[in-house]
Amino acid sequence: VGPGVRFTVAMSHTAATFCATLVDEWARAGCTDAVVAPGSRSTPLALALAADERLRLHVFHDERSAAFAALGLALQSGRPAPLLCTSGTAATHFHAAVVEASLSNVPMLVCTADRPPELWQVGAPQTIDQTGLFGSSVRFFAEPGVPDEAARGTWRSLAARAVAEAAGGTGRPGPVHLNLSFREPLVGEPGPLPGGRPDGAPWHRVERPVSAPDPATVERVARLLGGRRGVVVAGAGVDRPEAVGALARRLGWPVLADHRSGCRTLAEAVGHGDPLLRVPAFAARRPEVVLRLGQPHASKVLNRWLADSGARQVLVDPHGTWWDPDRSAAEVLAVSPGHLAGALADHLDVAPTDELARWRAADERAAATIARVLDGRHDGPTEPGTVRAALDAVPPGGSLVVASSMPVRDLEWFGGRAAGVRVHANRGANGIDGVIATAVGVALGGVPTVCVLGDVAALHDASSLTALARRRVDLTIVVLDNDGGGIFSFLPQASSMTHDRFETLFGTPHGTDLVALAGAHGLPATEVAAAGVTVAEVAGAVGAAVAAGGPRVVVVPTDRAANVGLHVLLEREVAAAVEAAE
Ligand SMILES: Cc1ncc(C[n+]2csc(CCOP(=O)(O)OP(=O)(O)O)c2C)c(N)n1
Numbered sequence: 001v002g003p004g005v006r007f008t009v010a011m012s013h014t015a016a017t018f019c020a021t022l023v024d025e026w027a028r029a030g031c032t033d034a035v036v037a038p039g040s041r042s043t044p045l046a047l048a049l050a051a052d053e054r055l056r057l058h059v060f061h062d063e064r065s066a067a068f069a070a071l072g073l074a075l076q077s078g079r080p081a082p083l084l085c086t087s088g089t090a091a092t093h094f095h096a097a098v099v100e101a102s103l104s105n106v107p108m109l110v111c112t113a114d115r116p117p118e119l120w121q122v123g124a125p126q127t128i129d130q131t132g133l134f135g136s137s138v139r140f141f142a143e144p145g146v147p148d149e150a151a152r153g154t155w156r157s158l159a160a161r162a163v164a165e166a167a168g169g170t171g172r173p174g175p176v177h178l179n180l181s182f183r184e185p186l187v188g189e190p191g192p193l194p195g196g197r198p199d200g201a202p203w204h205r206v207e208r209p210v211s212a213p214d215p216a217t218v219e220r221v222a223r224l225l226g227g228r229r230g231v232v233v234a235g236a237g238v239d240r241p242e243a244v245g246a247l248a249r250r251l252g253w254p255v256l257a258d259h260r261s262g263c264r265t266l267a268e269a270v271g272h273g274d275p276l277l278r279v280p281a282f283a284a285r286r287p288e289v290v291l292r293l294g295q296p297h298a299s300k301v302l303n304r305w306l307a308d309s310g311a312r313q314v315l316v317d318p319h320g321t322w323w324d325p326d327r328s329a330a331e332v333l334a335v336s337p338g339h340l341a342g343a344l345a346d347h348l349d350v351a352p353t354d355e356l357a358r359w360r361a362a363d364e365r366a367a368a369t370i371a372r373v374l375d376g377r378h379d380g381p382t383e384p385g386t387v388r389a390a391l392d393a394v395p396p397g398g399s400l401v402v403a404s405s406m407p408v409r410d411l412e413w414f415g416g417r418a419a420g421v422r423v424h425a426n427r428g429a430n431g432i433d434g435v436i437a438t439a440v441g442v443a444l445g446g447v448p449t450v451c452v453l454g455d456v457a458a459l460h461d462a463s464s465l466t467a468l469a470r471r472r473v474d475l476t477i478v479v480l481d482n483d484g485g486g487i488f489s490f491l492p493q494a495s496s497m498t499h500d501r502f503e504t505l506f507g508t509p510h511g512t513d514l515v516a517l518a519g520a521h522g523l524p525a526t527e528v529a530a531a532g533v534t535v536a537e538v539a540g541a542v543g544a545a546v547a548a549g550g551p552r553v554v555v556v557p558t559d560r561a562a563n564v565g566l567h568v569l570l571e572r573e574v575a576a577a578v579e580a581a582e
């Protein structure tokens with residue numbers, strides 16, 4: 001709008017009534033939070049979201065931050081948080097988070113404001129083609145057109161359906177996209193809303209009971225598993241860890257558990273599958289059957305071992321998600337992993353194998369070795385040691401968000417067993433983007449949150465530090481600063497070109513002062529000494545930061561080459577401890 005143009009406020013405004021109806025339905029459907037990025041075209045819905053006290057409103061300057069925060073809110077709560085931006089390139093900045101939500105089955109309710117159709121394809125400002133903008137990444141797309149009283153009988157249905165589709169009422173949970181055109185004037189007061197269902201119910205209540213396996217399936221799978229040598233691999237998506245433990249006991253199988261599975265604290269859990277399977281003598285004994293629950297682990301070594309094992313593999317995911325990059329699943333069961341495990345545990349009547357005892361003994365040896373190697377260091381912070389400390393620092397009931405690439409791996413391979421801590425990681429698309437915003441979203445869910453990420457990931461999402469100091473979140477951001485991309489030092493690229501070329505293309509040092517960057521955003525920030533500190537001192541610094549409450553930033557300087565050396569040392573020491581007993 002240029003200077004001198006008058007604003008007019010219509011009295012009762014169809015767009016305002018339409019938007020208030022959407023918001024009323026979303027609150028009825030259980031939404032508790034909404035995320036908004038500023039802009040003009042989105043005004044009717046922004047006003048409606050702000051006016052409804054049933055929703056907490058979170059505003060982010062950057063749409064990418066907003067979208068990943070909405071992802072984090074949904075990761076923590078399981079509910080979609082309506083997400084809104086203005087028209088134009090603003091909408092495209094949602095895309096990365098939409099893709100991650102799609103691949104990870106996370107509910108997301110994306111609303112993009114648009115100009116009315118008469119302003120499309122004519123060079124109108126801030127107007128791009130937003131129809132189907134997110135392609136196949138959304139479960140449901142709707143473009144209801146400029147709000148029109150003639151369609152008011154459909155508004156509640158549209159809103160309720162959008163939540164239901166996002167929450168997986170009709171299929172896999174994931175993102176939905178409403179592209180909402182608004183014609184000026186954009187400011188107005190809502191009139192009476194179309195009548196809703198009695199007792200505050202949403203227009204559509206869509207139920208999709210957890211899919212429990214039928215008895216014939218249980219019988220067949222029980223015959224496949226019983227009496228055979230096998231392993232359970234538990235990843236994100238396990239709904240009843242204790243049932244998985246009961247099944248593992250019955251079979252005498254270990255549960256190779258990552259932290260996101262919720263199974264890591266089971267007595268039957270093996271936490272160090274990756275380092276164990278790097279030991280040839282240990283890896284030589286192959287499973288006959290593998291029961292894979294939910295998302296795969298990050299460990300290439302573990303996944304390769306499974307793929308090469310020749311075992312009959314049963315993949316279980318409640319939504320039938322195709323988590324099978326090695327194409328080794330012989331059976332795919334779209335049922336609840338927890339219900340299947342519980343039913344199998346009740347049904348099976350076989351002598352347990354001795355695999356569980358063998359794996360658990362080796363795992364304890366690995367755990368003791370890892371602790372000895374890491375805790376004995378006094379020459380500066382280490383990456384695996386810091387990730388372990390961060391997990392231990394999360395208070396029960398809190399959450400840990402770990403970034404790709406190394407933090408999620410270091411946690412999976414070397415992390416402990418913290419009980420009562422939920423762990424989140426954006427592993428649908430393995431992006432290093434949006435990690436801070438995801439953690440902000442998790443923390444906005446009201447739980448103490450610790451986020452561990454690399455320096456490149458932190459810089460990539462630096463815009464999510466904007467206004468973070470003003471948010472009431474208990475979030476501690478731990479940045480492992482090795483001045484570049486540490487993961488690449490583990491890849492063949494590191495040894496197949498000159499050091500200079502490697503550094504230019506992969507190492508990518510930047511020299512940014514992350515404490516100063518956090519300080520510029522008004523965030524309390526400290527840096528742990530780079531040399532001469534013990535692991536206990538680093539853990540103490542992380543623990544003290546978490547105890548002090550957030551938002552705050554802790555920068556932990558590490559060295560990329562030394563980190564590779566430490567991983568090699570850990571591998572060697574675990575091998576020595578395990579081989580001695582094999
Ligand atoms: C959005 C996105 N861009 C690029 C990549 C490729 N990538 C994977 S790891 C990495 C470097 C990460 O560096 P840092 O965050 O410092 O973690 P470190 O590897 O040092 O632990 C990059 C660029 C990616 N996964 N996602």
Ligand SMILES: [Mg+2]
Pocket residue numbers: 454455456480481482483484485486
């Ligand atoms: Mg790094």
